[in-house]
Amino acid sequence: MLFKRYAWPIIFSLCLILFTVYFMLDTFVIPKSLATVPEDSNIEAVNKIEKPKNVIIEDNLYKDENVTITLKEYREYNSNIYVAEIELLEPLLLKSAFAKSTYGHNIKENTSEIAKANDAIFAVNGDFYGTRKSRYVIRNGIHYRDIGANGYEDLVVYKNGSYSTIIENTVTGPELIENGANHLWSFGPTLVRDGVVSVSEDDTTGIAIKNPRTAIGFADPAHLYFVVADGRTRISEGLTFFELASFMKKIGAVSLSYNLDGGGSSTMYFNGRIINNPSANGSDIVERSVSDIVYIGY
Numbered sequence: 001m002l003f004k005r006y007a008w009p010i011i012f013s014l015c016l017i018l019f020t021v022y023f024m025l026d027t028f029v030i031p032k033s034l035a036t037v038p039e040d041s042n043i044e045a046v047n048k049i050e051k052p053k054n055v056i057i058e059d060n061l062y063k064d065e066n067v068t069i070t071l072k073e074y075r076e077y078n079s080n081i082y083v084a085e086i087e088l089l090e091p092l093l094l095k096s097a098f099a100k101s102t103y104g105h106n107i108k109e110n111t112s113e114i115a116k117a118n119d120a121i122f123a124v125n126g127d128f129y130g131t132r133k134s135r136y137v138i139r140n141g142i143h144y145r146d147i148g149a150n151g152y153e154d155l156v157v158y159k160n161g162s163y164s165t166i167i168e169n170t171v172t173g174p175e176l177i178e179n180g181a182n183h184l185w186s187f188g189p190t191l192v193r194d195g196v197v198s199v200s201e202d203d204t205t206g207i208a209i210k211n212p213r214t215a216i217g218f219a220d221p222a223h224l225y226f227v228v229a230d231g232r233t234r235i236s237e238g239l240t241f242f243e244l245a246s247f248m249k250k251i252g253a254v255s256l257s258y259n260l261d262g263g264g265s266s267t268m269y270f271n272g273r274i275i276n277n278p279s280a281n282g283s284d285i286v287e288r289s290v291s292d293i294v295y296i297g298y
Contacts, residue, residue: 032105034144041141042092042159042182049090051298057271062121066090067296069122071270077243079210079229080236082268082276083251084122086224086296091161094224096126096139096183098292103137103144105130108289111267112274115295123269123295124214124226127187128261130291136173138184139292146173154186155258161221163256165190185260185294191215191245192257199241210238212266212279216294217253225253226294228268232279264288269295 040046052064060071068087073080088094097118099109107130115123129137129145136154137145148168157163158180166176168186176184190198199208212231218224227248231238239247241259248257264280265288280288 030106032107034104040095046092046298049092049298062271067093067121069270069296071275074247076247077210077239078237079231079239080276081227081229081239081247084124084226084268084270085251086122086226088161088222088224088296091157091221092159092182093296093298094157094161094183095120095295095297096292097295098139099130099290104291105133106291108291110287110289111265111278111293112269112287114290114293115269116272118293118295118297120269120293120295120297121271122226122297123293124216124228125261125265125267125290126292126294127185128265128291129186135186136168136176136184137186138173138176138181141177141182143173143177152186153188153190154184155188155190155216155256156181157183163218163221165193165256165258183294185216185258187260188258189241190256190258191241192217192249192254194256195249195254197242197245197249199245201242203242204240207262208241210240210243211262212264213239213244213262214260214266214268215244215248215253215257216260217248217251217257218255219252220255223252225251225257226268227251227253228266228276230277230279231266232263233277236277260294261290265290269293 056063062069072083134147152168159182213229215227229239230236267278268275277285278287
């Protein structure tokens with residue numbers, strides 16, 4: 001009788017544990033290739049861009065006929081913040097790349113490894129699309145995933161360099177491609193829009209609290225900012241969403257700014273070296289492997 005009385009609760013509990021373990025492994029560990037990455041849809045147009053002849057490379061500067069990248073470091077909000085200000089005359093030189101050149105689930109490499117494999121001049125981590133099975137994915141003009149999540153706001157950058165945000169499920173991926181979408185990043189939130197901070201100072205819960213951060217911002221289509229903030233260490237606390245938004249506005253990314261994946265993923269790469277101090281393992285300075293990067297390169 002005792003066995004019959006307790007057998008089903010025990011079996012149910014074991015099944016629940018097994019399901020939870022499988023769900024966690026499937027979500028964060030088990031790699032799955034979902035599609036072969038086709039050749040960049042912009043390859044012909046990029047190949048027509050005149051390769052740089054006069055290149056200036058310094059510790060905090062890269063400059064050629066098409067791109068100027070200037071790095072600066074700030075100390076604000078008890079945090080170390082790294083800024084790349086980019087003047088980009090050829091918008092198609094803003095690119096994205098997947099870990100191991102594979103679109104899939106839980107396929108990961110360090111930001112610096114992906115950057116080196118793609119000859120990136122500059123790179124930051126992307127939106128870590130590979131840990132999710134929904135939310136849109138468009139990269140380099142190629143549409144990979146059109147499973148939307150209601151209410152989520154994505155950043156879209158078009159082939160002509162213009163940009164906007166869209167709400168998933170109010171427009172489809174094919175429609176975005178038809179309208180000239182080149183990249184779509186689905187993380188968020190939007191930080192600044194038309195000079196106005198878009199997040200609340202009172203939001204200090206969940207992922208809005210102080211954390212390492214990565215963000216992309218625009219002053220205009222040819223004038224970009226990438227920001228990475230260190231966090232979760234005794235030296236650098238990290239930024240809240242409101243602090244990050246306020247900082248983006250301060251440096252001039254006032255047209256539109258958008259939050260990318262942060263935490264241990266937050267990494268800035270420039271001319272073959274890691275610029276910030278990624279904190280994937282708490283106080284240890286080490287990169288977290290990610291599924292994708294945003295980069296500048298030919």
